[in-house]
Amino acid sequence: MTESLITARAFFExxxxxxxxxxxxxxxxxxxxxxxxxxxxxxxxxxxxxxLVGEGTIASFTVIRVAPRxxxxxxxxxxxxxxxxxxxxILGRIVDIPLDKVAVGLPVRFRPLxxxxxxxxxFGPLG
Amino acid sequence: xxxxxxxxxxxxxxxxxDRTSAELFxxxxxxxxxxxxxxxxxxxxxxxxxxxxxxxxxxxHTGPQAASVLGIPSVPTTRFETACAxxxxxxxxxxxxxxxxxxxxxxxxxxxxxxxxSTAESTEYFAYASDAVWEQPLGLTFPGVFALIxxxxxxxxxxxxxxxxxxxVKNHRHGALNPKAQFQKQITIDQVLRSAYVADPLKLLDCCxxxxxxxxxxxxxxxxxxxxxxxxxxxxxxxxxxxxxxGDKRDLARVPATERAAAAAYRQAGLGPTDVDxxxxxxxxxxxxxxxxxxxxxxxxxxxxxxxxxxxxxxxxEMPVNPSGGLKAKGHPIGATGAAQIxxxxxxxxxxxxxxxxxxxRTGLTHTLGGNTAxxxxxxxxRD
Ligand SMILES: [Zn+2]
Numbered sequence: 001m002t003e004s005l006i007t008a009r010a011f012f013e014x015x016x017x018x019x020x021x022x023x024x025x026x027x028x029x030x031x032x033x034x035x036x037x038x039x040x041x042x043x044x045x046x047x048x049x050x051x052l053v054g055e056g057t058i059a060s061f062t063v064i065r066v067a068p069r070x071x072x073x074x075x076x077x078x079x080x081x082x083x084x085x086x087x088x089x090i091l092g093r094i095v096d097i098p099l100d101k102v103a104v105g106l107p108v109r110f111r112p113l114x115x116x117x118x119x120x121x122x123f124g125p126l127g
Numbered sequence: 128x129x130x131x132x133x134x135x136x137x138x139x140x141x142x143x144x145d146r147t148s149a150e151l152f153x154x155x156x157x158x159x160x161x162x163x164x165x166x167x168x169x170x171x172x173x174x175x176x177x178x179x180x181x182x183x184x185x186x187x188h189t190g191p192q193a194a195s196v197l198g199i200p201s202v203p204t205t206r207f208e209t210a211c212a213x214x215x216x217x218x219x220x221x222x223x224x225x226x227x228x229x230x231x232x233x234x235x236x237x238x239x240x241x242x243x244x245s246t247a248e249s250t251e252y253f254a255y256a257s258d259a260v261w262e263q264p265l266g267l268t269f270p271g272v273f274a275l276i277x278x279x280x281x282x283x284x285x286x287x288x289x290x291x292x293x294x295x296v297k298n299h300r301h302g303a304l305n306p307k308a309q310f311q312k313q314i315t316i317d318q319v320l321r322s323a324y325v326a327d328p329l330k331l332l333d334c335c336x337x338x339x340x341x342x343x344x345x346x347x348x349x350x351x352x353x354x355x356x357x358x359x360x361x362x363x364x365x366x367x368x369x370x371x372x373x374g375d376k377r378d379l380a381r382v383p384a385t386e387r388a389a390a391a392a393y394r395q396a397g398l399g400p401t402d403v404d405x406x407x408x409x410x411x412x413x414x415x416x417x418x419x420x421x422x423x424x425x426x427x428x429x430x431x432x433x434x435x436x437x438x439x440x441x442x443x444x445e446m447p448v449n450p451s452g453g454l455k456a457k458g459h460p461i462g463a464t465g466a467a468q469i470x471x472x473x474x475x476x477x478x479x480x481x482x483x484x485x486x487x488x489r490t491g492l493t494h495t496l497g498g499n500t501a502x503x504x505x506x507x508x509x510r511d
Contacts, residue, residue, distance in 0.1 A: 008260045033374070034261060060282070060379050062274035063327040064266055068251040071266035079265055081275060081373050090374040093265045104282050120264045 011035060016119040020054045020110045022088055023047035033088045054110030055126065056084035061094065061102050078102045082123050092121035128226035131361045132352035133508070135163025135345035136470035141458030142309040143242045144339040148180060148462065149189065149196040151341030152238035155463070156197050159234070159343040159470075163355065167197075170345075171230040173204040174221045176214030176237025177462040182252040183244050193238065202234075210256040210498030211411060213237055214342065215465025219364040219504055221346050231351050236343030237462035249337050253461075256498030258371050270334055270412065272373065272499045274326035277414035279379035281328065283429070286417060288328055290432030292319035294413035295332050295455055297441050302452025304442075304483040309338055309458030333413040338458035342467035359473045362490070362507040363395035371501045384503035385422030385494065392505040393424075398490065400424035403507075405475045405485040406446070407468035408494040410453040416440075419494055420448060423505070442483060450475060450483045465495040465504060476510040 011034055014021045022033035026046035030039050033052070038045055061080035064071070071077070078094035080102070093113060094102055113122035137158025139151050146154075152175070160167055177189040186192060190206035207217040214237030221233040241249045253269040280286045296316055302308035319332040352358035367387035370376055376383075393399055400423060408423065410416035417431035425446050426434045434440055440448035451457045451471040454464060472491035474480045491508045 034372070060275045060279040062271050062278060062329075063324070064268055064271050065323070065327070066246070066250060066268065066270070066325045067266055068254050068263075068268060069247045070251070072247065074266060077266060079267055079271055079275070081379060088374070091262055091265060091267065091372065104278065118264055121261075 008034065012119045015112045015121065018112060020052045022050045022052050022086065024050045031086055031088050033090055053085050056082040056108060058102065058104055058106045058108060059083040059089060060104060063099050063102070080123065082108055090121060092123045095122045096124040129228055130349040131222050131225045132347055132349065132355070132358035133344050133361065133469065133473045134347045134352050134355040134358055135159040135161070135165070136343070136473050137162060138307055138342045138467050138470045139340050140307045141338045141340035141460055144240070147184060148177060148238035148240040148341065149193045151240065151339060152193045152236050152343065153197040155238070155341040156234055156236055156343040159236070159345050163345040165232065165345065167199050169232045170199055170202055170234045172202050172221070172224065172233045173199070174217035174233060174235045175204060175206050176208070176217045176465060177206055178208055178210060178213055178239060179241060179252045179461070183241050183249070209502040211409065211459070211461045212465055212495040212497035212502045212504050213462050215468070215493065215495035215504035215506070216366065216502070218344070218465060218469060218506065219366055222361050222364045225346055225348050231348040233346045234343060235346055236341065236466045237464070238341035239460035239462040240339045241337045241460070242339045246337065261372055268326060269498070270326040270329050273412040273414055274329045275373060276379050276418060277328050277412070280414060280418060283380040284432070286429070286432040288320060289316060290436045291333055291413035291417065292316045293436040294410065294416045295319045297435060298410060298449050298453040298455040301442060301450050301483055302456025304481070305452045305457055308452040308456050309336055310452070310456045329412055329414070335411050335454040335459040338460040340458060340460035340463050340467070342463040342470055344466055344469050344473065357477045358511070359476045360509050362398065362509045363392040364504070364506040365391035365395060366502070366504050367391065369501050371499060373499065376500070380418070381428065382418050382422050382496070382500045382503065384500060385419055385496065385505070388503040388505040389423045392507050396507045398507060402490050403492045404488040405450060405472065405491045406448045406494070407451060407453070407471050407491070408448060409496040410449055410455050411459060411496070413455070415496065416448065416453065419496065423492065423494055442485065447485045450480065450485055465493070468493040468495060469506065472508050476508055
């Protein structure tokens with residue numbers, strides 16, 4: 001059991017401290033982010049936490065110009081699916097990269113974003 | 128399983144209405160019952176699709192609400208919510224209930240009202256179909272989901288913005304032939320390409336509109352359907368799901384739930400994509416039509432954009448897609464969409480689609496996708 005890790009709350013606590021964390025299946029080795037209760041590959045319930053390097057490349061992106069009400073002040077902003085070095089992917093907000101420089105294949109690094117007292121996943125330039 | 132047929136259809140005009148979603152559904156259901164030529168007393172259940180009633184109308188419990196407004200309060204009623212695929216999911220369960228011999232006549236439908244709230248509000252409510260912990264806090268929108276899919280498709284297959292625009296132009300051309308469509312006006316490639324970006328690379332005219340509307344179909348067992356003038360047989364109805372999170376989807380350029388639901392539907396019917404004469408598929412965005420046409424096996428992966436551009440999917444083309452105008456031009460009242468697509472295919476297979484008729488159509492397919500591609504329904508239909 002990895003009770004402290006299986007929750008989104010635990011994930012975001014680590015993320016707030018700058019650490020992007022995945023879980024690895026103790027039975028078959030599958031890596032997952034965010035955590036799930038059962039391993040999607042073998043359905044075992046034997047996760048171990050795995051700290052990730054937090055680096056990856058943009059697999060796909062968009063620039064949101066018509067935003068939901070809560071994000072209207074941020075628009076336009078970029079959101080990307082980032083393929084992490086370890087092979088898993090996660091959605092995040094792109095920050096500190098000019099919108100016209102955001103591209104598929106661009107290397108990015110994880111950074112926690114704080115908005116509305118809530119940590120969310122961001123990615124900024126690698127350098 | 129017993130054979131099941133659609134014996135009645137009804138659809139309101141889509142667009143702005145000064146009526147509640149329950150009233151819109153009831154209007155469509157009244158037409159469907161008249162079309163079926165059976166009394167409301169014959170209806171044994173209502174399966175109903177509605178998505179954002181709680182947000183836009185402060186109305187939950189929308190199943191019995193709709194049944195009460197229609198005037199059949201005592202039948203068992205269930206509301207289905209699978210985002211934009213809700214009334215198609217309702218349809219599949221009704222097919223199984225009749226197929227299993229539990230009921231003989233079931234009313235299926237759905238309705239949505241969103242034009243009574245602002246675009247900013249409806250944009251927020253539609254985003255609720257994405258994950259509230261991992262995706263909504265990032266400011267992801269419904270167009271944003273398909274923009275990520277579009278970018279991946281462009282990267283992997285070389286699909287162009289002009290090819291996506293061709294889908295919009297084609298569906299508006301079809302919609303101009305449909306008196307129930309929200310937009311009955313043709314547009315040009317240039318107009319699409321010059322429209323403002325909503326979520327790059329998707330522009331305003333790549334997106335379906337927000338719509339109010341209702342749709343209903345009457346389903347019946349073979350015994351009841353045989354007494355009807357033109358039953359349209361349900362040859363298959365299949366569902367599939369996929370990961371909610373975009374990061375969990377292995378290949379954003381494909382929709383595995385479409386591929387799985389299509390494979391199951393073709394297997395149930397003993398048919399393949401080349402047997403299909405007419406298709407109503409889920410074009411909430413132009414890229415969605417391209418990816419769906421590939422996932423349904425109508426074209427090879429990566430060939431959907433070119434198919435639209437070269438006219439293969441136009442009325443009169445080799446594989447007519449969305450003769451109704453699709454979600455793009457006909458409109459997309461999300462709870463009603465699945466039932467409205469089924470109504471169009473039934474109309475086509477009866478040969479009653481007028482200027483948008485696909486000549487000699489004998490086998491039809493409907494495909495409805497829920498929100499972030501995590502739900503897909505595919506059904507197949509045939510006539511005697
Ligand atoms: Zn495992």
